[in-house]
Amino acid sequence: MKDRLTLALCVNASGDCKVKPLLVYHSKTPIAFNARKVIKDKFPVMWRSTAIAWEQEPISHSGKPLFSQTVKQFLEEKRLSLKCLLELENAPAHHPGLEEDILVEYAFIKVLYLSPNTTPLLQPMDQQVISNFKKSLRAQTYPYHEFLKDHFVVVICLKIIDTAWREVSKSTLNSTWK
Known part of the structure; x- marks a missing residue:
C-alpha cells in the first residue's frame, strides 16, 4: 500500500487541552466517505487535504x-x-515567518522553532506523548492488521486515531513537560 497520511498532535503543557489531531491526506473526499456517508464536521480529527500529504500551515490553512x-x-x-x-x-513543513500568517484575532500565539537536529532531545511531544500514542495506535490497529494489509480504509484509520489519542492520559501529557 502506498496510501499515506500525515498526523500532527498538539497539547498544552498541563495536559488539560488536547487539540484534535491534524490529519493531512491526499484526497479531499475519499471514496470511502461517500460509501459510508461520512460527515467531515463530526470527525475526531481536523481534516486537511493536499496533493503531497504534507501540511505546511499548522496554524491556519487558507485563512481557516x-x-x-x-x-x-x-x-x-x-x-x-x-x-x-x-x-x-x-522542519520544512514549518516555514519561517509562520507568525506573520496568523490571523489578527490569534495574534496572541507566538511561535518558537527548535534548533535543527534537536527535536528528539528537546521536544516534549517526541519524548513521551508521541511514543505513547504510537503504542496505543499499534494496539488499536492489531485487530485490523490483516484487513489493512490489503485494504487501506481511511474511515477505519479515523476511528483508530481517535481511540489512540483519547487513551493518551492527562497524567502522561503533564509528566512529559516536567
Whole structure:
C-alpha cells in the first residue's frame, strides 16, 4: 500500500487541552466517505487535504484557524490571559515567518522553532506523548492488521486515531513537560 497520511498532535503543557489531531491526506473526499456517508464536521480529527500529504500551515490553512480556535476557546473558558507559545520542530513543513500568517484575532500565539537536529532531545511531544500514542495506535490497529494489509480504509484509520489519542492520559501529557 502506498496510501499515506500525515498526523500532527498538539497539547498544552498541563495536559488539560488536547487539540484534535491534524490529519493531512491526499484526497479531499475519499471514496470511502461517500460509501459510508461520512460527515467531515463530526470527525475526531481536523481534516486537511493536499496533493503531497504534507501540511505546511499548522496554524491556519487558507485563512481557516486550525488549532488557534481551540486554544483561544480553552483560554477563555479557563479565564486565562490570551497567551500561547507554539513550539515547533525545525522542519520544512514549518516555514519561517509562520507568525506573520496568523490571523489578527490569534495574534496572541507566538511561535518558537527548535534548533535543527534537536527535536528528539528537546521536544516534549517526541519524548513521551508521541511514543505513547504510537503504542496505543499499534494496539488499536492489531485487530485490523490483516484487513489493512490489503485494504487501506481511511474511515477505519479515523476511528483508530481517535481511540489512540483519547487513551493518551492527562497524567502522561503533564509528566512529559516536567
